[in-house]
Amino acid sequence: MKRCLHIIVAPGIWICPFLLFISCQQLSQSITDTFNTKPEEAMQRGSDERITGFVTDAAALNHAERLLRELPQYSGKSIYLYADIHFYDDGRIMAKLQHPEKPDYVDAYNYQGGQWSGPIPVQLSVHDNILERLVALDSVPLQTAAKVVxxxxxxxxxxxGASSTDHVYLIIHHGITRWYPNRIDGSREAWDVFFNLDGSIASFVRN
Structure with missing residues (x-):
């Protein structure tokens, strides 16, 4: 049983027993709340904290992909990336996906704070050739970004004199997929580096 006592802070100055009782109760409640916090609540609170190292974390990227595949609209369906997908070191992914039911539609999805938001409709022109800008997620898992980095x-x-990168993106155009950045600038040299779809290096040539 906790007991709050009169405390002399300085000669002639006493702490009010009522205020001290309130402080004790607040501390007790704080401890209780800490131990009773559910894991999902802790994750939600932590989602506002700055994340680093995401783009090099294959496990975290795999987790993001699993959550994407578990979205109700894509359950049991193939997922196709459209035009581009960006990966950021702070835990964000920005992607566009072919609509699961209407192949002529495209939606944007954003991953941040450990969850996917969307779909957000993407406006397309009648001149856009959707098929030329699609690639199956099965052929380029999200963890590939870590390999590219x-x-x-x-x-x-x-x-x-060259700098490292913590942001990579895949462009799909005219049926061709290409990872970026694909240029490395040093203080005295510049090099082009091209990647295969699986993230391995296809060529590394000095300019």
Whole structure:
């Protein structure tokens, strides 16, 4: 049983027993709340904290993909990326996906704070050839971004004055997929680095 006592702060100054009782109760409640916090509540509170290292974390990228595939509209369906997908080190992914029911439609989805938001309709022109700008998620898992970053930064580390990257993106155009960034600028040299769809290096050539 907790007991609150009269405390002398300085000669002639006493802490009011009632105020001290309130403080004790607040501390007790704070401890109780801490131990009774549900895991999902803790994750939600932590979602506002700054995240780093996401784009190099294959496990975190896999988790994001699993959550994407678990969205009700894509349950049991193939997912196709449209035009581009961006990966950021602060935990964000920005993607556009072909509509699961209407193949002529495209929706934008954003991943942030450990969850996907969307769908947000994307306006398309009658001149847009959707099929030329699609790639199956099965052929390029989200964890591929971590491999691209690792390979890019390994090459950048070998070039004097070059900077590493923590943002990568995939562009799909005319049936061709290409990872970016694909150029490394050093203080005295510049190199082009191209990647295969799986994130491995296809070519590394000095300009």
């Amino acid at each position: 690792a390979n890019y930064n390994e090459k950048a580390a070998s070039i004097a």
